[in-house]
Amino acid sequence: MPTDAPTETRRGRRTRVLKITGLSLAGLLVLGAGAAGWAYWQLNDNITSVDINSALGDDRPARAVAAPSPDASAPPPPTESLNILVLGSDSRSGEENQALGGGDSGGARSDTAMVVHLDAGRTAATVVSIPRDTLVDRPSCPLPDGGSTRPVSGAMFNSAYEVGGPVCAVKTVESLTDVRMDHYIEIDFAGFARLVDALGGVTVTTDEDIDDDRSHLTLEAGTHHLDGTDALALARTRYAIGDGSDLGRIGLQHQLVKALLEQIADQDLLTSPTELYEVADAVTGSLTTDTGLDSFGELMSLGQSLRGLSSDGVTTLTMPVLPAPWDRNRVVADEPDAGELWASLR
Structure with missing residues (x-):
C-alpha cells in the first residue's frame, strides 16, 4: 500500500x-x-552591611516580646514588634552626594534619625524623630580597629555617627531610649533622591512659602509634585520655615514619610517585578543595613509583612524636647514625657 x-x-x-x-x-x-x-x-x-549585634554584644536593652493574646485559645500575634533605627546621612562620598549638598569628602553625620516602631501585627507604626541638635550622654563605642571612642557628656546627638559610625549611632540611641534597636537602615542623599525619582516623584503640601538658600529650595505654599532633588531639598529645609530650628524640618520630613508611603501603596510594587527592581536598584546602592537585613530577600520579607500598613496607620512624633538651659541653640530630652514615650515602644 x-x-x-x-x-x-x-x-x-x-x-x-x-x-x-x-x-x-x-x-x-x-x-x-x-x-x-x-x-x-x-x-x-x-547593599552594605554592618554587624552591629556582634559589635555591641549582650550589654543592650532586651528585645521586645509579643504581647500575650487576651484569648488563650486564639493564635499568637503573627510576629513580635520591631524597632528599626533609620538614619539619613549627609555622606560626603561620591560626586552625586557632594552635588546634592554632602559637602567635601571629610566624613558624614546622621542628618536625620527616626526610630520606627512596627507593631506585632504590622498594621500600625510609630515613627519617632530624634532632633539632631539634642544634647545626649554619648557612650563609649567599639571601633573596627579594636579601640573605642571615649564617653562624652552633653554631646550633639548626631556626633555619634560621625565618631563611631552605625554601631555608635545604635548604641547612643539605645542608651538614650533604653529601647532595643532590632534593625538598622541608613540611606544617603543620593539614595533618597534616586528612590523618589524611581517612584515617579512625590506629592506634598506646604503651609507656607519656602525660600531656603541653604537647601536651594523655593516653593510657594500649596501642593507640589517633587522630583528626587527637590524632595531631598525639602527634607533638608530648616532656616526658611518656622523658627529655623530642626523641629520645623522634622515636620516636613514627617510629611514626606507619609507621602512616600502613599506613593508606594499606589504603585503596589510587590505585584510588579519590573517596577520593584527599578526602585530596589535605585536605592540599594546607597543603603547600609545591619546583617539581619543585608539581602534583598530579607528586605522583601520585611516589605511583604507591611502590606497591611497604610499611611493612616502611621503615627509620626518627635521626641519631647526643651531648650538646653546652657545653650538655647540646642535641646535636651523633656522628662518624664520623653521617657514615657520610649517606654511605650518597648
Whole structure:
C-alpha cells in the first residue's frame, strides 16, 4: 500500500516545529531564571552591611516580646514588634552626594534619625524623630580597629555617627531610649533622591512659602509634585520655615514619610517585578543595613509583612524636647514625657 508522503511530511514538519518551540521556551526559561538570578545577586551586592549585634554584644536593652493574646485559645500575634533605627546621612562620598549638598569628602553625620516602631501585627507604626541638635550622654563605642571612642557628656546627638559610625549611632540611641534597636537602615542623599525619582516623584503640601538658600529650595505654599532633588531639598529645609530650628524640618520630613508611603501603596510594587527592581536598584546602592537585613530577600520579607500598613496607620512624633538651659541653640530630652514615650515602644 503506498505511503501518504504529504501527510508524513507534514507530521515531520510539525514535530520539528514542536521541538524547536520547546527548545526555545526552555531557553527563554533558562535565560529568565538567569536574569532573575543576576538581578537578585546584583541587588544583594549593592547593599552594605554592618554587624552591629556582634559589635555591641549582650550589654543592650532586651528585645521586645509579643504581647500575650487576651484569648488563650486564639493564635499568637503573627510576629513580635520591631524597632528599626533609620538614619539619613549627609555622606560626603561620591560626586552625586557632594552635588546634592554632602559637602567635601571629610566624613558624614546622621542628618536625620527616626526610630520606627512596627507593631506585632504590622498594621500600625510609630515613627519617632530624634532632633539632631539634642544634647545626649554619648557612650563609649567599639571601633573596627579594636579601640573605642571615649564617653562624652552633653554631646550633639548626631556626633555619634560621625565618631563611631552605625554601631555608635545604635548604641547612643539605645542608651538614650533604653529601647532595643532590632534593625538598622541608613540611606544617603543620593539614595533618597534616586528612590523618589524611581517612584515617579512625590506629592506634598506646604503651609507656607519656602525660600531656603541653604537647601536651594523655593516653593510657594500649596501642593507640589517633587522630583528626587527637590524632595531631598525639602527634607533638608530648616532656616526658611518656622523658627529655623530642626523641629520645623522634622515636620516636613514627617510629611514626606507619609507621602512616600502613599506613593508606594499606589504603585503596589510587590505585584510588579519590573517596577520593584527599578526602585530596589535605585536605592540599594546607597543603603547600609545591619546583617539581619543585608539581602534583598530579607528586605522583601520585611516589605511583604507591611502590606497591611497604610499611611493612616502611621503615627509620626518627635521626641519631647526643651531648650538646653546652657545653650538655647540646642535641646535636651523633656522628662518624664520623653521617657514615657520610649517606654511605650518597648
